[in-house]
Amino acid sequence: MKVLALDYGAARTGVAVSDATGTIARPLGVVARATSAAGISEIAALIREHEVERVVVGLPLTLRGELGAQALETEAFVDALRGIVDVPVETYDERFTTVLAAREGGGADEDARAAAHLLESYLAASRQE
Numbered sequence: 001m002k003v004l005a006l007d008y009g010a011a012r013t014g015v016a017v018s019d020a021t022g023t024i025a026r027p028l029g030v031v032a033r034a035t036s037a038a039g040i041s042e043i044a045a046l047i048r049e050h051e052v053e054r055v056v057v058g059l060p061l062t063l064r065g066e067l068g069a070q071a072l073e074t075e076a077f078v079d080a081l082r083g084i085v086d087v088p089v090e091t092y093d094e095r096f097t098t099v100l101a102a103r104e105g106g107g108a109d110e111d112a113r114a115a116a117h118l119l120e121s122y123l124a125a126s127r128q129e
Contacts, residue, residue, distance in 0.1 A: 001018075001022045001053045001054060002017065002018055002019070002020050002022065002050065002051060002052050002053050002054075003017070003018045003022060003052065003053070003054045003055070003056055003119060003122065003123065004016070004017050004018075004046060004047055004050060004052040004054070004055045004056070005017070005018075005025065005055075005056050005057075005058070005115045005116070005118045005119035005122065006031075006034070006043070006055065006056070006057045006058065006115060007058045007094065007111055007112075007114040007115040007118055008034060008057055008058060008073075008074045008077050009034075009111065010033070010034075010035070010073065011032065011033065012030045012031075012032060012111050013030065013031045013032075013034035013039070013043075013111065013115075014027070014029075014030055014110075014111030014112040014113070014114045014115035014116075015027070015028040015029055015030065015031055015043075015046060015112060015115050016028055016112060016113075016115035016116035016118070016119045017046075017050050017052065017119075018119055018123060022123055022126070023123065025116045025117075025119035025120045025123060026116060027109060027112030027113050027115060027116040028046065028050075028112060028115075029109075029112050030109075030111050030112055031043055031046075034077065035077055035080065040080065040081065040084050043081065043085075044084055044085055047085055047087060052087060053087055053088075054087055054088050054089075054090070055081065055085065055087055055088070055089045055090070056089075056090055056091070056092045056118065056119065056122045057074060057077070057078050057081070057089065057090070057091050057092070058074070058091070058092060058093075058094025058114070058115070058118045059071055059074055059075070059091035059092060059093055059094060060074060060094055061093055061094075065093075074091070075091070078091055092118060092121070092122045092125075094114075094118045094121075
């Protein structure tokens, strides 16, 4: 199953996609202002272009595993996305993906790498179910 991962941020949302077997994750890029009409349209176009069957959005829980302000904002984005796209959209704990991406170096691709880390974690967990 091909999966698209989003590391949501109000200004920049990292995007990654898996291969058709759901084994390998690769960073795609960044969508600016994902909650805007243009941002949502760009995400919908990526879903169609890459023939994605599922979208996973990183849910930034607190270190205690609770919903903070950023997680609530992310859930609102997920609800909006579900109303636009025709594939399942789910959330997945992303507490440490940004830290992993930052360790690899900064720059414009950090958000996309964070999305790829999120996707790798999601795919690994899915294989264990």
